[in-house]
Amino acid sequence: MTRIARVERRSGRPRSEDADRAIIEATLELLAESGIAGTTIEGVAARAGVGKTTIYRRWKGLEDLICDAVAELKGPPPTLPGTSIRDDLLTLAEAAARGRESARNRKVYACFIGEMARYPALDAQYRESVIRPRRAVTMAALQRGIDRGELRDDLDLDVLAEIVTAPTLHWMLHNPDRSPSREQLEQFLDGVLNGVARR
Amino acid sequence: MTRIARVERRSGRPRSEDADRAIIEATLELLAESGIAGTTIEGVAARAGVGKTTIYRRWKGLEDLICDAVAELKGPPPTLPGTSIRDDLLTLAEAAARGRESARNRKVYACFIGEMARYPALDAQYRESVIRPRRAVTMAALQRGIDRGELRDDLDLDVLAEIVTAPTLHWMLHNPDRSPSREQLEQFLDGVLNGVARR
Structure with a gap:
């Protein structure tokens, strides 16, 4: 029994993983091309070459699927070096830029x-499942920086x-055709750590 | 002659201004409801209760109209007190929040x-006609702050x-249902002026 189950899983898993991958990619492509308004389960199924039931077997609905797709795109929250608040925040900024x-x-x-303002259910789920765990890593790093006397x-x-993360995130939104250089990320970070006022 | 011309302008102007106002408002309503993708000259004309020719008499096309509408919404760049870089930047932050x-x-x-990434012609015109003159006011204030020895x-x-403006702008994007308090704007500003690192 055990052996048969394993064989079944072995032969089934790659196909299922391929389908999952195709569904996630199709979702991201549709979001990029047509926004949230133009992304539907039907459209994803057609683009991924799967049936709608294949999607519904794995995701409860469109909100779930979109949140998962964007979480995949972001990748898992980075492991922080913990050597200094500057090192940790630079790692976080680079991770934000990487996605x-x-x-x-x-x-x-x-x-x-x-478009989020027009989709409150998606907005709530996105904040809870995608933003919150990632923000928690930033908040923990900042709290460590305060505890160690590195931050005010x-x-x-x-x-x-907000002060620490906004320059990188805001710059990326308004320069959608460029990636920030490491030097630029360091300039943002050192600017907010040391302040821009002359002393 | 002069008198007749004045009378003509007097009686003509309110009607034309009313139409302009209705067209601008209709444009902003459609943008808020349906985004750039859902905003068309036809739709604006129908919503404003005017003919398409009335719109084309005043605006070259949709890009022009949308840029004008958002410029109206932003209002003119504020007059800065010039008393200190902190006063100037706080005035700019409050003006940004006001719109x-x-x-x-x-x-x-x-x-x-x-949506801007999908409309390069609109993007270019928006950056040139709306963003650039407003950004120039910020840049001039920052340069004065440097020249007076207030800024590094x-x-x-x-x-x-980017460091100075991003916290307010980024916070507003991610908190679309709230306005920042004056205290919050001051916290952002003092944080970036003085730095968040302990010294």
Whole structure:
């Protein structure tokens, strides 16, 4: 019994993984081309060359599928070196930039910003399943920086997080055809760490 | 002659201004509801209750109309107090927040970010006619701050501009249902001016 089950899984798994991969890629392509408004289960199924039931066997619905697709695109939250707050924040900035390397991926990010206000259910699920675990890594790094005396302890943690992450994220949104260089990420980071006022 | 011309303008102007106003409002409503993809001259004409020729008499085409509509929504660049770089930057941040007071206006901004990559002609015109003159005010304020010794002179001016403006702009994009409080704007500004690293 065990052996048969294993063989079944072995032969079945690659096909299923291929289908999952094709479905995720089709979702990202449709999001980049036509935005959230133009992305449907029917369209994904047609693009991926699978039946709708194959999608529904794996995802509860369109919100689930879109959140999973964007989470795949972002990749897992990075492992931080923990050597200094500067090293940790630079690693986080580089990870944020990495998910946007292709024009397709940048269009997916942009369409999320643009259309999310019209899809409250998707927005809520995206914030919960994609944003929250990644933001938690940033918040933990910042808290460690405060605890170790590297960061000011008189700032609201949300304000601190916004100040530290916004330049990179905002720059990428408004320069969708370029990736920030490492030097640029360091300039943003050192600017917010040391301040831009002369002293 | 002079008198007749004045009377003509007097009686003509309100009607024409009313139509212009209705066209601009219809454009903003369509952008908020359906994004750039759902905004057409035909749709604006129908919503505003005017003929297409009325729109084409005043605007060269859809790009022109959309850029004008968003420029109206932003309002003219603010007059800066010039008393200190902090006062100037706070005035600029408050002006940026002001254009986003209504949910409709925030949706218009968001759809621009989301869809612009798909409309290069509109993107180019928007950057030139709407962004550039407003950015020039910020850049001039920053240069004055450097010249007066208030800001570090060792930072790239574009990097400096991004660091100073990004927290407010990025926060507003991701919190489309709230307006930042003045206290929050000051926290962002003082954070980037003084730096978030402990010293």
